[in-house]
Each structure stands twice: as C-alpha cells, then as structure tokens.
Amino acid sequence: MTGSGILSDIVISALIVLGASFALIGSWGMVRLPTLMERLHGPTKATTLGLGGILVGSMLYFQFNAGVWALHELLISLFLFITAPISANMIAKVHLHHLRTHAKQDIVGPAGQPPKASQASDWATYEAPHPDSIAATSES
C-alpha cells in the first residue's frame, strides 16, 4: 500500500468514527433528555453531522479505494436536509395540540406552555391562517 493510501484510509476512518459517535450521542440524547420537545433535538440535530461524516467518508472511500466517483451520498444528505426539519416540525405540531387538549398536564416540559404569538393571532396549529397573510396556504 502506498503512503497516500494509508493517509486516505486514516482520513476515511476518522470521518466514519466521528459520524458514528455523533449518531450515538444523538441517540443517547433521546434517551436522557426530559420531555418530548427536548428529545426532538437529539435525532434531528446530532445526526445531521453524524450522517454527514459517514457519507463523506463513504464518498472518499469509493474515490480513493475503488477509483469511482460516488456522488449518491450528496443526494442522501440533500434529501435528509430537506426532510429532517419537516418531520421535526410535524412532531412539534402534534405536541402543540397535545399541550392544549390533554387533561393531564404531565406532558408539559420544563419550557412550559408556548407563549401566544401576539394579541391578534395565535399559532397556526390552533388557528386557521389569516386570509391575505403570508401564512395563507392557498390563493383565493
């Protein structure tokens, strides 16, 4: 094996180990943080860098060891970056519903109840978007 081969192997291993560590830390965050909204931070966040590290490592591996371009990884990270905030947003919205409708208030986290948006309007989960505002979803 040539010197550059060893160097690339070291870089690839470091990236994969770093990525795996962040994925593990994100999962551990889901176990130990107190309530749903805090737990949401673990898997949506630490995993972005975790998966990113693993994917860059995989790209470099195919580039240096197999000698082929592998750009699928860029697509995986693109789709992840598009979908992760949306799934987090959906979970948060369901949680907002539960905050107001549950009889027991044991699901309220340490952050308490969310504040009202303003005097005139509430959050879109609780109130239909005002027509003629940018939150309106259809053109009427």
Next chain:
Amino acid sequence: MRRLIPHPGLSVLLVIVWLLMANAITVGGLLIGIIVGILLPIFTAPFWPGRPDVNYRAGVAYLLLVLWDIIIANFEIAVIILFRRNRDLRPAWLSIPMELDTPEAITVFAGTISLTPGTVSSDVSACGNYLLVHALHAPDPQAEIVRIKARYEARLKRVFK
C-alpha cells in the same frame, strides 16, 4: 419562456439531481434530465405560485454559513447531551418576530433553525409574522432571538430581495 420554465433555479437543480442519481454524465442522461427539469416544474407549478427573486451568490454564501454553523453547533449540543444535567438545562420557547415576507423565505428560515442544533422551529403564527421555536438550552431567550435574527434573517433578507 416564463410559461415554459417557471422556475429556472428549480429546473437546474432537477437536472443536477438527475445526473447525480445516474452517477454518470452521458448525453442520454443529460437529455432525460433536461426533460425532467422542464416538465416537473410545469406540473408542480400550482404548488409554487410565487416567484421569489433569489440572489444566488448570497444564497451560496448563506448555505456555506449554515453548513459551518451545523458543524460547530453539533459539538455544542454533544457537550450539552453528554455533560449537562437535566436540572441545569434551560429549555425555552422563543417567539421570533419575522420581517421576511415570502413563504419561500420563511420556509428556508424555519428549516435553517431546525437544522442548526439547539433550536427546532415548531410553528408559524396564523398571521405569518411570528415563528415559534423551541430552544434546548437558552438561559437568555431574548439574546437568543436577537442572535438568530441577526445571523440568519438579516442574511436571508439579502438572498430573497
């Protein structure tokens, strides 16, 4: 021209994504990519009624800044998860007043907040002028709001003129 290619940026992105999926640059692949890039925006046009004026150079700079922030903030969150006890954690709801005035800009803003660790955007207000954000550790919520507005919203206002 405007009716044929309603969203030039989206069309270019679709061609690039198609070529990346094929993982090869061939004439046939490029041709199919261009067909997809033209047809898909036309068929999905009802979902994209607006045509925001995007400053692409500022957009790329913004993307690099966000990627850098994701890397830095991941380490901060890792430290919080590993070493901070739950009773020392100060989670908070932030109600961020927004000056952005297009749905596209607000979507990118909310996505950025969700991707940069420590904050999840949870909801938009019914009037569209406020964003509800949950912060994992914000001892000073007002300072956090000011920081997010200065770092991301000010730049986004330049991207979406």
